[in-house]
Amino acid sequence: MKRNIYLDTVPMDEAVAKVRALLDRHALIGTETVPTHEATGRVTAEAVYARLSSPTYHSAAMDGIAVCAERTFSAREDEPLRLAPGEFVPVNTGNALPKGMDAVIMIENVVMNADGTASIEAPAFPWQHVRRIGEDIVATELLIPQNHELNAYDIGALLSAGIWELSVRERVRACFIPTGDEVLDFHDRPEPRPGQVVESNSQVFVSLARAWGIDARRVPPVPDRPEALTAAVTQALASDAHIVVIGAGSSAGAKDYTRSIMESVGTVLVHGIKAMPGKPSLLGVADAAHGGKLLVGAPGYPVSAVVCFEELLAPLAAWLEGRVRGRRRTVEVELTRRVPSKLGMEEFLRVSIGHVGGKHVATPLSRGAGMITTMTRAQGICRIPVNSEGVDQGEHLRAELLVPEEALERTLVTVGSHDNTIDLLADALMGLENPIRIASTHVGSMGGLMAVKNGSCHMAGTHLFDPETGDYNFPFIKKYLPDMDTVLVNLAVRHQGLIVAAGNPKGITGVADLARDDVRFINRQRGAGTRILLDWHLSQAGIAPSSVAGYDKEEFTHMAVAVNVLTGAADCGLGIMAAARALGLDFAPLARERYDLLIPRACLDDPRVQAVLALIKTEDFRTRIEALGGYETALTGQIMTPGLPLP
Structure with missing residues (x-):
């Protein structure tokens, strides 16, 4: 099985420089004449001289x-x-x-x-x-130089000077070609089977490109057959596109044909960049017979593709049109946990950011290159340098903001155990007159306690059961946060149990079934309250964790556990009834427990926290919680005290 091997990875700035050295942008990008009032965002192709003075009279x-x-x-x-x-x-x-x-x-x-x-x-x-005449503009004087990106104020000056139309550079045009036998066209609204995925990278690219002023389009997905891919690329090169982007097929798989196809129509200059994610990115230039156009091979994983788009394609497209590439605003952030990194690779770390206690705190999100939702949940991106093996908890980095800086003041940072009621809360807070966004990170109840201790969040979701006292959360707060003033508010009482397939085909009814040879389990991560609850029930039943098939396989949310059961990757997992109900699965009850919000007293008067406390006391919100199934709201919104029994 022949595979592409790419060992000569290069830094991103070097990759861009290699392509710029070979591209002839003046031959590639032409000019056109456009009405002045429609020229905002365009780049002047030549100097513009005033035709009229302004004012034209005293x-x-x-x-x-x-x-x-x-x-x-x-x-x-x-x-x-x-x-x-x-x-x-x-x-x-x-x-x-x-x-x-x-x-x-x-x-x-x-x-x-x-x-x-x-x-x-x-x-x-x-x-x-x-x-006086000509106080602002004098006829015949230079008004706008060449290679200037026109803004709204420029348009006003041009019209005042009697310039009704002007010569600008063509907009950069790009064509995206999705590839892959497993890729389904989203236009068909498909229902993917195992091994199939809905194509979406093209629309991420098209949306980004249009925001950059690029005229972008996409063609239907092309299967992994060299002749079909070659035909699609050749057709795209024959079109008016200046850039041809081939989606996926850039890595080292046996069906990754992007490099060979690029070499058949031009020269590959870069295969592999010193970045994670984004390493398999390809850059090349088509030969003269194919217009000398820019060729890009974007990785198939969504987050890798975004790095390719933003760090390689965007600066090249801006350079082609003569634009100055804009940079995101940055803020200094304090990392809430240690992040190891691979030496020799610049890593792009998506982070959730909020303003807590006078500082910006950043909680790293999942680093999987295929997890596009980490981009939707992220408020910023931190770069871990090439020469670093990682950053420690509490270390400060610069974060490029994906949202306006003002939005960080309206962000409520929650860290801790996952629960579906947090999703309800996130939606309800965004519906307020002054919307508040929740930035939530699922690191388990113990992780939430540590985040509160380190001043890294406004509140933490926790449901830690202490068998010795029969109480929830307080024994752990006393042990791990002995000198900290906190308040514990109940969000809901929830039902935990074994999530099993619809119809419960294996007849799983309790913890004892987890020791069976034919039962595959999916666990929660260490430090999760659900994991602690499971371990207690296993010890009560005299079952060793090592005898549970799948005990070492971990997920970070109840919904992820439920999806494993739904897809057959596991026969059961411990989780909340709401997760089972959401996916049409069955549920074997095991325990009722309190899910509380742990709030540092220093944050209690924060308007964002006060908005949460007011919201969860409303009848409407309690009704929404109960509608999920497996929840009770008799304690919702109440301040908890040690030893308070479940209702």
């Missing part, structure tokens, strides 16, 4: 009277000067200055007398409150 800059300044020099506060009709002319702002007049006196400094004269107490000086 004009009044204020409401008042126009006068000849020399005739007013005798005016004094103690001896006002009376101007007879004809010695002054009333004018409004923008009026042409009457012949013989060279100054304007503001109306508030003029007393109009009953006899038609005007009295002034101070002299005017020549050209006072007058906009």
